[in-house]
Amino acid sequence: MDNNLRLAKEIMSHVGGVGNIASLNHCSTRLRLRVNHEENFDVEAIKKIDGVLDVVKAIGGFQIIVGNNVSKVYAAIVANYDVKVGEEGGRVAGNVFGVVLNVLSDIMGPAVPAIVAAGLFSALATIGKLLGLAEESTTYQIIYSVSQAPLYFLPFIVAYTSAKHWKLNPVMTIALAGVLNYPSFTALVETGTPITLFGLPVTAASYASSLIPMILTCWAMSYVNRFIEKYCPDSIRYVMVPFLTMMVMVPVMLCVTGPAGSWVGTLMSYVITWMNNTMPGAAVLVVGIITPFLVLTGSHLALLPLVMTEFATLGFDGILFPAFIGMNFSQFAVSLAVFLKAKNKSLKSTAFSTGITAFLTGTTEPALYGLCLRLKKPLIATFIGCAANGLYCAITRIVTYAFGAPGFFTMLNFLDPTGARPNNFYLSLGAVAVTIIVTFAATWLLGFDESGFEDETKKADSAPKKA
Incomplete structure (x- = not known):
């Protein structure tokens, strides 16, 4: 089998x-x-x-x-x-904050692969420039377009994933995203003149590369669509449900949920700017310390709106992905220390595979759950390594210029395409070195009891095999 x-x-x-x-x-x-x-x-x-x-x-x-x-x-x-x-798409029990985190994780999770691919193409574009590829060349323009398209059309991607979450027709939600990004509407916004719809004031805001407006719009649409479907006669349902839904949702989106989402994004931008100006490095230090907890609970995806706001307003992320250098490379260091120190062959094999995965791709769950939680003390070493990286990043103020979890294939995202921070990439490699050295030393010195792993291995070996 x-x-x-x-x-x-x-x-x-x-x-x-x-x-x-x-x-x-x-x-x-x-x-x-x-x-x-x-x-x-x-x-x-x-x-x-x-x-x-x-x-x-x-x-x-x-x-x-x-x-x-x-x-x-x-x-x-x-x-x-x-x-x-x-x-x-139904109601989920729990406190409001926890439910919001869970919804954001559900919506953003499916969008991550396309955004990660865009980040890698951004690194390719930067490398091309460094190797002499002219920005005016069609090759560079196409590579750059691929790197920017998923971010520019993020409202459409989020419209689709939100539709899947709330059990809506994804074509309808994508059509609503199209209204916010249609050339005629964006032209109205750019003129700066007052905009109204049936006499209602429409906030003049740009929604390209935004995600919160569409999330709020799809959330509101889940109630509107449910109400209309409940009371619409079957004989006219095929035509009238989408028509009535759009009739209600376009004003709601342009006058309520869209502006509300835009204001949330603006507020997040102000908070990030304030933190960077008044407490430089504090945010990345705090996030760096708690990254193992975020991954353990699966809530790290909920921070992606913060990252997207940074990219949209600053052009880079100086909080989440620098902090995750500690999370991702600490799991490589833990795996390496366990591989070299353990005597159990099965444990060595597990450590080797989890270490390769963490180092190359930044995927940490196999090491975090397969080693740290089972062996206990390596989890303490992980927190120590993440704290050391957070402190290093807070001091050096390194940033990443493209989306992607830090790993061997994505560290090039720390190359500055503008040349304003020529040492940023080398400082990011320093963060990798600090994380690996500190975590490896902590894992080695704290040690670990592999007898529990041995017992689990024996149980697995002695368990009756299923057909």
Whole structure:
């Protein structure tokens, strides 16, 4: 039996039945499930499955960490079980702040691959310039276009992912995003003259590269669309539901949710500017210290609106991705120390694979859950390494110029394409060195008890194999 199919079947045998899954989705390393009855979801049994790194209780559901093969496990579940895929658009229990973080993570998660690819193309454009590629050349222009397109059209991407979250028609939400970015409307905004719709005042704001306005618009649309569908007769539903939805949502978007989202973005910009002017480096230091906690709880994606605001207003990010140099390369350092110090062959093998993954791609969950949580003390070393990186970044004020989790393939994002910070890239390599050295030393000195890992390995080896 294919290993991904085997893992999918074993997971499904402990979730409380197919009917207990309210929704199923995945990110880069985790299956994200919302369940109807948590008491029927056997967390401990799932944790013991060979191939499952851990199970985390999150706002409104569970996250099963399985590593880089998560998409294949997800596909195996969808192919063999009648589960509700995508994010559930219903109400989620929990405090308001936690629910907002969870919604942002759900919406931004599917958008990350396109934005990461754009970041890599941005690095290619910068390298091309350094090697003498003329900015006027068509090759450079195309590469640069690829690097900017996902960010410029972010409202359309977010419109789609928000539609998936709130169970809306994605074509309708994309059409609304088109209204905000249509040339005629943007031309009205640029004239600076007052804009009205049916006598209602329309805020003159640019919505290119923004995401919060569309998130708020789609949230409001989920209520409007539900109300219209409930009361619209079946005989005219096909035509009237989309028409009435647009009739209501265009004024709401232009006069309420769009401006509100724009104001939130402006406020975030002011806060970032204030922090950078009054407490230089404080934000990256704080975020650097708590990055392991953010990843453990799966809430790091909720900070992406902050990053996008930085890129839109400053042209770079000086908080999240510099802080994540510590998170990502600390897991390489932990893996390297465990690989060199451990005696258990299975543990060495795990450390080798998790270290390569963290170093090359910046994917940390395999090391974080496969090593740090199991061996305990390496998690302390991780916090120490992240704090050291946060302090270093606070002092050196390094920034990144393109979107992408820090790793071997994305460190070129720290190259300054403008030339204003010629030492930025070299200082970022210094952050990598500080993180690796401090975390490796802390892991080595604190040590770890590998007997628990040995016991788990023996249990896995002695467990009866399923057909």
